[in-house]
Structures are given as structure tokens and as C-alpha cells.
Amino acid sequence: MFNRAILAVLAGAIMLAVAPLAQAVEIKHDLGTTEVPDAPKRIVVLEYSFVDSLAAVGVAPVGIADDDTRESIVPAYTAVIGDDWKSVGTRKSPSLEVIASLQPDLIIADTSRHEAIYGALSEIAPTIAFDSLTGTYQVALEAAKTIAHAVGKDAEMEARLAEHTTKMEGFKAAIGDVSAWSAQFIVDNGEGIFLHSPVSYNGSLLSWFGFKNNMPTPDGHTYEEAIVKTSLEQLSEINPQVIIRGKYADPGLTDSWVGQPLYDNVEAVKTGNLFDVNAHEWSRLRGVIASEVSGANLVEIVKNLKK
Numbered sequence: 001m002f003n004r005a006i007l008a009v010l011a012g013a014i015m016l017a018v019a020p021l022a023q024a025v026e027i028k029h030d031l032g033t034t035e036v037p038d039a040p041k042r043i044v045v046l047e048y049s050f051v052d053s054l055a056a057v058g059v060a061p062v063g064i065a066d067d068d069t070r071e072s073i074v075p076a077y078t079a080v081i082g083d084d085w086k087s088v089g090t091r092k093s094p095s096l097e098v099i100a101s102l103q104p105d106l107i108i109a110d111t112s113r114h115e116a117i118y119g120a121l122s123e124i125a126p127t128i129a130f131d132s133l134t135g136t137y138q139v140a141l142e143a144a145k146t147i148a149h150a151v152g153k154d155a156e157m158e159a160r161l162a163e164h165t166t167k168m169e170g171f172k173a174a175i176g177d178v179s180a181w182s183a184q185f186i187v188d189n190g191e192g193i194f195l196h197s198p199v200s201y202n203g204s205l206l207s208w209f210g211f212k213n214n215m216p217t218p219d220g221h222t223y224e225e226a227i228v229k230t231s232l233e234q235l236s237e238i239n240p241q242v243i244i245r246g247k248y249a250d251p252g253l254t255d256s257w258v259g260q261p262l263y264d265n266v267e268a269v270k271t272g273n274l275f276d277v278n279a280h281e282w283s284r285l286r287g288v289i290a291s292e293v294s295g296a297n298l299v300e301i302v303k304n305l306k307k
Helices: 002-022 048-056 074-081 095-099 109-125 136-149 154-175 201-208 233-238 253-257 279-283 286-305
Strands: 024-029 034-039 043-046 106-110 129-131 183-188 193-196 227-230 242-247 274-276
Touching: 024 129, 024 136, 034 109, 034 274, 043 048, 048 074, 048 136, 048 227, 074 106, 074 286, 095 109, 095 193, 106 109, 106 136, 109 129, 129 136, 136 154, 136 286, 154 286, 183 201, 183 253, 183 279, 193 201, 201 286, 227 233, 242 279, 274 279, 279 286
Parallel strands: 043 106, 106 129, 183 242, 242 274
Antiparallel strands: 024 034, 183 193, 193 227
16 A cells, blocks of 8 residues: 555656646747747737648637738638637737737747847747748748647648648649749739749749749848849840739739830740739748649649740
């Protein structure tokens, strides 16, 4: 009886000693190392790609920086996470007051956008940060894995990424060899034209599928190097064979260029290989689910290439 009592006390002591270790996990991220509670339940995300990462493993956040537009959280995400989240404002300037009111146990922030407020966010809840805004496709996948680890969904993400690889390789096979084609994703907001360079998310995704990019590859990964505001003259010099265009305004600035020789003689325009895609899905969404949407779009685009 005495020995049993001692064993029971020892077992209890061991459990108490181990319990704190199970209550937190150390997550290395772009802005440091943060202890995150085991399987956090009240998560606030400040970029769309982090919604993507959570949806990929079936986790619903309580707060989203949705740019004050609930429709920006696309059906591919809401089909998984539902619509019972609270907007915390814009991605660029989320409301710290609203975030705090949600009593989060984890905040997921963007390295570029939120470094200046990282300290304030960390005072509200453990905060981890990743480069969504200027990161590449591979960076987005690595961030998704780390986020899954932070929320206790490693196995689910491993299975989802295996499914993702199968889907993406299937798209690549359907697209075939496009190494002879230069492709350029551009955003037209009605007032300016922005080219996504080889170090951007979309530039790297197009490269993954095998397309060339006629833009020079910058040395760094700043926003200005990833997303390059350009002119008609610069577009003419780059002269892509395929243009994938996301328009936020209709008519767009590129529509006003129609009839100008410099624009009409851009290879993609001249041959009819200019294709419009959903601007929001292509230019703002990044991650596992978003890249599969882009892959499906590219399969259709390649089917319609005029050679």
C-alpha cells in the first residue's frame, strides 16, 4: 500500500513537471522565436495567406484583417472556416483595439506590413510573423507548414501538402512544356500598372510551372522589387509573349493604351495572348489553396494560347 502511494505521488509529480512542456511550443519565425500555447483556439490573422494556411488544415480564425470587406474571404476559404469571424480592419492598418477585444491566444502577422507594430501585437497575444506580402510561392508553403505546427495540425498539413503536390504536378503535366514562353502577371488598378517580378509570389509560381520571365531578377525581396510599378514604355521593353492581367478597374489603364503602337506591338497583345484573371485571387491571395486556383487558371490559359 505504501509503495503504491509513493508511486502515485511520483506519477503526479511527473505529470506536473511534464504539463508545462505540453502547454506551449516554440515557433521560430521571421521576427524571432515565440512560445505559442498548445493548440490555440482563438487565432487572429492579418493576411489572406494565413487564412489560406488555416483553411488548409480546417482551422477557423476568430478575427481576420479582411480590408473591411467580408467578401474578400473567398468561398474556397469560407467553405472550410465558415463566416463567424470578426473583421479587425485592413491588412495594412489592423485595429489593435478590436484585436485585443477578441482575446486571442495567437496572432499571425505579416513581416513587412506589421514589423512596426509587432511589439504592440505581442503585448496582446503571442505573435508570429511570416513574409506573405513579398514572399515567393515556396516561402508561402514553408510558412503554411510552420503555422500548422503552431496550431497543432502537423499531420493534417502533411496530408494536405501531399494532396497539394499531386494537384500541382497534375496541373504542370496538363500545361506541358512552356519553357519557350515568357509570361508576365500584371495588375491594372485603373491608375497604374504593376508587374510581379521573378522574386514575387506570382513570378515564382509562373517559374515553377516552367514559364520564362523577361524581367530582370532583383537582388532583394523588398516590396518595390517584388511588385514593380511600370509604364507603357517599360512594358514594351519587357515584351512578354503572354500577359496574365488582373484588373481592379474596368476599363483599366491598359484599355486606354489600345491603339497606341507601343502597346499594340507588345508580343502578347499583338498575338492575342492577353488573358484576364480574378485580380483579387491572383494578386492578394497566396498559399496552398490559392496556388491551386492559379494552377487551374493556367491550364485553361495554356489551352487558349495562340501560337
